[in-house]
Amino acid sequence: QQQVKQSPQSLIVQKGGISIINCAYENTAFDYFPWYQQFPGKGPALLIAIRPDVSEKKEGRFTISFNKSAKQFSLHIMDSQPGDSATYFCAASQGSGNTGKLIFGQGTTLQVKP
Amino acid sequence: GAVVSQHPSWVICKSGTSVKIECRSLDFQATTMFWYRQFPKQSLMLMATSNEGSKATYEQGVEKDKFLINHASLTLSTLTVTSAHPEDSSFYICSARQGFGGYTFGSGTRLTVV
Numbered sequence: 394q395q396q397v398k399q400s401p402q403s404l405i406v407q408k409g410g411i412s413i414i415n416c417a418y419e420n421t422a423f424d425y426f427p428w429y430q431q432f433p434g435k436g437p438a439l440l441i442a443i444r445p446d447v448s449e450k451k452e453g454r455f456t457i458s459f460n461k462s463a464k465q466f467s468l469h470i471m472d473s474q475p476g477d478s479a480t481y482f483c484a485a486s487q488g489s490g491n492t493g494k495l496i497f498g499q500g501t502t503l504q505v506k507p
Numbered sequence: 508g509a510v511v512s513q514h515p516s517w518v519i520c521k522s523g524t525s526v527k528i529e530c531r532s533l534d535f536q537a538t539t540m541f542w543y544r545q546f547p548k549q550s551l552m553l554m555a556t557s558n559e560g561s562k563a564t565y566e567q568g569v570e571k572d573k574f575l576i577n578h579a580s581l582t583l584s585t586l587t588v589t590s591a592h593p594e595d596s597s598f599y600i601c602s603a604r605q606g607f608g609g610y611t612f613g614s615g616t617r618l619t620v621v
Contacts, residue, residue, distance in 0.1 A: 427610070436513070436600050436612040437551070482550060486610075493539060495602065495610050497551045 395420060397485050399498030406505050412470040414501045416483035419464065423485040427495075428457065428468045431480045440468070440481075473505045509535050511603045513613025520591055520620055528586045528616045530601030536581035537603035541610070542574075545598040557584055591620040 399416045406412045416426075424445055429437035443450045443457040443466065450457045456469040470477055483498040510533040520526045530540060539558050543551040557563035557578035565571050573595075575587040584603075588595055601613040 429612075434598075434615070434617065436615045438612070439609065442609065493604060493607065494553055494556060495541065496553070500550045502548075 395496050397483060397496050397498040399483050399501060401501060402499065403502045404504070406473045406503065408473065408475060408505055408507050410473050410505075412473045412477070412503055412505070413467060414481055414483070414503075415465065415467045416485075416498050417463075417465045418485050420485070420487070421464070422487045425486045426457070426459065426466050427484050428455070429482045429484065429497075430477075431482065431500075437482060470503075473503075475505045475507050478503055478505050509603075509605070509609070509611040511537075511601065511611045511613040513601055513616055515616060516614060517617040518619070520618070522592050522620055523590055525587055525589045526591055526618060528588075528599055528601070528618075530584045530586070530603065530613050532582045532603040532605075532611070535603075535605045535611075537584070538581065538606055539604045540578055540584040541602040541604070542576060542584075542586050543600045543602065545600060545615075547598075551600060554586075588618065591618070593620045596620045 397418050427442035428440045430440050431437040441452045441455045443459050445461050454471045459466045481501045484495050486495040512531045514529045542554045545551050554569045555563045555565045557576050559578050559581050563576035578584040596619050600615040602610045604610050
């Protein structure tokens with residue numbers, strides 16, 4: 394119930410294309426769904442996050458789509474750039490809960506080809 | 508924005524010795540801190556959650572006596588890897604949270620036990 398399943402494991406996209414990464418969760422008590430970007434040897438950095446009361450959130454080239462009934466959410470990176478090449482993690486937490494543990498998906502390695 | 512400083516960024520130690528990793532919230536009070544472990548090309552695995560002034564809560568399978576966590580103040584948490592062995596070599600990352608706010612991650616510590 395605590396798992397967050399992420400796909401695909403790896404993704405290759407041409408420069409200017411759209412990168413799409415998907416995640417699914419089981420625990421309906423989760424109420425905070427962030428996406429993180431991580432470069433090698435660095436800690437994860439927050440890209441964008443959503444709460445279940447909205448179905449979509451957009452910040453610049455990054456959009457989260459959220460489907461509460463399907464218990465799925467996805468990250469769309471528009472106009473993908475070589476600098477976006479990194480590992481992306483979805484996560485979920487019961488943010489208002491006592492512990493607020495953040496559970497991570499398995500990660501997606503994105504390569505954007507010039 | 509919220510900043511979490513993690514130190515050291517990398518450390519090499521001899522088998523059998525102990526290593527301490529510090530995690531500081533620089534511009535906010537971290538009521539909750541989390542410690543993660545990440546093996547190469549894998550996701551972040553939560554090790555423990557600590558609230559200021561109370562004992563840490565460890566995830567299943569994490570040895571409490573090997574990974575000592577102290578959260579003595581609202582801005583500092585430490586992880587001590589005791590009697591380190593080569594299998595403890597990993598990337599350790601802390602995260603801090605103020606109340607029910609977002610999660611801010613440190614830059615990680617690469618531990619190599621030789």
